[in-house]
């Protein structure tokens with residue numbers, strides 16, 4: 001959610017920043033901007049529109065340092081004025097920022113009271129004017145950034161550029177910031193690593209309460225509180241520049257759907273000792289909460305079914321943003337299992353902070369191994385799905401489900417059975433992501449793309465998968481989609497069924513659940529609904545049959561894949577770019 005990039009010590013820094021921003025487009029695509037030192041002021045180019053289409057004017061200076069931003073609007077509409085970088089009156093100082101400054105209204109009126117003129121509606125702009133005041137007071141850029149951060153409330157990261165100084169300063173307090181270390185004294189700052197993966201794979205994860213200073217060949221990290229230098233550990237990234245591209249695919253979403261051929265197998269390949277150790281923690285915990293947002297929450301809800309059915313263990317599930325309601329139930333002997341692809345979701349981080357404050361144990365299941373969530377956890381399992389750049393989560397979801405299923409089997413003392421189940425399931429994914437199958441599902445998408453409503457039903461762990469299916473369809477095709485437990489329809493929503501209304505039926509492998517969901521499907525069919533069965537076996541109830549291989553307890557995971565494909569083609573049929581759903585951005589770092 002908003003991407004920031006800064007480059008230091010490299011010729012053509014502005015162009016490198018722009019290229020880096022293009023790799024962070026999934027974090028926001030409302031507007032973009034780049035800033036670099038110019039003659040007597042910072043030179044800034046900013047525009048509304050997608051960063052993928054951005055070009056810097058030929059006349060734009062190419063110096064050895066620059067900052068840039070791709071925006072997902074929070075404060076202020078999508079206008080050129082509200083695009084970053086923001087600047088002070090004389091344009092000596094420019095700032096790019098990710099996150100929210102909660103007390104910006106008070107700060108702005110205070111600054112206006114002292115004569116400052118504001119050019120935008122954003123919270124960010126207060127940073128520029130505060131910086132200006134501290135620099136005018138004789139503070140260095142580093143000290144001014146420290147003082148500025150100390151005046152601000154909320155979670156944020158920002159980078160500051162001063163036109164007259166050959167240095168950059170960046171602060172992290174709550175929003176992601178990663179420092180890339182180049183070979184020749186060059187350095188990179190960004191919200192996420194794809195921004196600079198073409199230049200370096202050596203990084204330092206900047207922690208909350210740290211400030212980075214880049215000057216000539218000096219790259220230092222300091223405590224935000226004391227400005228004392230901090231020794232950082234260098235990490236080498238295990239992603240390649242190719243991982244961050246679409247390859248031969250038209251969109252990241254379909255590329256990532258296809259990647260599930262490998263990613264489910266990779267998620268299965270967890271260290272047995274670690275899984276057993278974590279299973280022990282789950283078994284001994286008194287009160288376990290599975291939490292996540294959006295898709296990750298639906299994964300958590302499926303996890304509740306896995307633990308219940310496989311390990312006979314009760315766990316609670318909560319949407320992370322609602323978790324404050326349950327804080328009173330946290331104890332030192334509680335366990336929270338936080339699920340997050342990005343590992344940077346603000347509501348998830350807040351839930352972890354609450355758990356840590358009472359001494360509960362925290363386990364996270366993340367895709368970004370060095371993320372905030374991973375680093376705040378006592379135990380962290382890496383799903384190893386590789387960068388997920390489409391806004392709609394696909395491969396991360398099936399990998400998270402895989403890890404939860406393994407944990408449930410481990411809690412039941414049957415890890416080997418779980419592993420075998422998932423190895424077999426992974427080998428079946430090819431049946432679901434091959435051109436013939438994809439073309440078949442695309443054909444169904446073509447037929448139903450003009451519908452106003454799509455319903456999805458499931459039973460057992462397929463119920464949360466129905467909820468997740470609805471999110472997928474909604475977010476990329478903008479068709480109203482809703483998921484239900486099969487038995488719930490007749491308690492109200494069945495009134496919405498009209499002749500031809502598509503209803504996806506996610507059929508379980510469990511015989512009883514299968515019988516019941518088919519009977520629910522029959523109730524819909526009797527009202528004229530179009531029944532699209534997602535099932536290993538055909539049924540006379542189905543108007544369309546999407547054949548999914550039989551995968552036993554892994555069936556809810558495989559059932560999700562055709563719905564992902566369907567959602568993708570619904571978006572294309574309706575003329576939308578599935579990688580850039582309106583109003584959305586990946587990695588929701590604001591509350």
Ligand code: F6R
Pocket residue numbers: 292293294295296297339340341342343344345348391392393394471472475587588
């Ligand atoms: C939907 C989607 C979102 C995310 C949610 C949590 O396709 O991607 O609902 O699942 O924003 O994000 P993470 O997993 O990064 O915490």
